[in-house]
Amino acid sequence: MLKMWNKITKNDLVYVNTVLPFGAALLGKIKGAKVIYHIHESSVSPAVLKWFLFGMVRFTATEIINVSKYVQQQHNICSVPNRIVYNTIEDSYLEKLLPKKPTEQAQNVLMICSLKVYKGVFEFLQLAKDNPQFYFRLVLNAKQEDINDFFRNCVIPDNLLIYPAQQDVHIFYQWADIIVNLSRPDGWIETFGLTIIEGMAYRLPAVVPPVGGILEVIEEGVSGCSVDSRNRQQLNETLRYILQNNNRYQMMSEAAKKRLELFKEAKMRAVLSYSTLIN
Secondary structure, eight states, X not given: OOTTTTTOOTTOEEEEESSSOHHHHHHHHHXXXXXXXXXXXXXXXXXXXXXXXXXXXXXXXXXXXXXXXHHHHHHOOOSSOEEEOOOOBOHHHHTTOOOOOOOSSOOEEEEEEOSOGGGTHHHHHHHHHHOTTSEEEEEESSOHHHHHHHTTTOOOOTTEEEEOOOSOOHHHHHXXXXXXXXXXXXXXXXXXXXXXXXXXTTTOOEEEOSSXXXXXTSOBTTTEEEOOTTOHHHHHHHHHHHHSOHHHHHHHHHHHHHHGGGGXXXXXXXXXXXXXXXX
């Protein structure tokens, strides 16, 4: 903050990405500059830190950009102009899309996440056990040795393959017929859902949690469905509902492709053109 003291003027714009770098925002406020906060998270621990950080947002921000309506509702700062700008899929990702063959019988289920209990990895394991008629792949942001330790006492069904962190996930999306996010609402609230959007690029319907910003990514019953992963029966029924009726699946797949338009870079640039980031 001290190093920037003589560099920031009232004619500058200070862009603060996430709520943690409050020193830059405070400096911008003192100098009379515009301060734009880009808020990605709603859960900050401990509670006193959350109170402080969002208090700094309220005190210093000229404008707030939120990655979802859910995030905006959680902080509920009404004294500052707010806008919703969804995270987008990079054009460079779309340029690398692999050709996908028409799906004759949807049966391949994909989840990509970190190696955490609250991400629903055990629910995904149980889902594979409950549905031997389908094939499952779990890609984890972890090393193979950590994965081995994590699942040491688990029985992995034959229809489930587990992979360590990958530099390129395109081949997994190409293989899949559906993308799922099974984060447990009691342990983690998704403020967005990048893997769901990446799946949309491959026409994949989605199953997502029933709370959080990730609900804004799909259209309920159109391009995907929401379900609490702790509800084993409902989760099984939802997966089968999407995959076992070919006409329904094809309609949801097409809807996923159309939904992707909302999350492309051009859409974000169009929204930001009305922001004080540009003006």
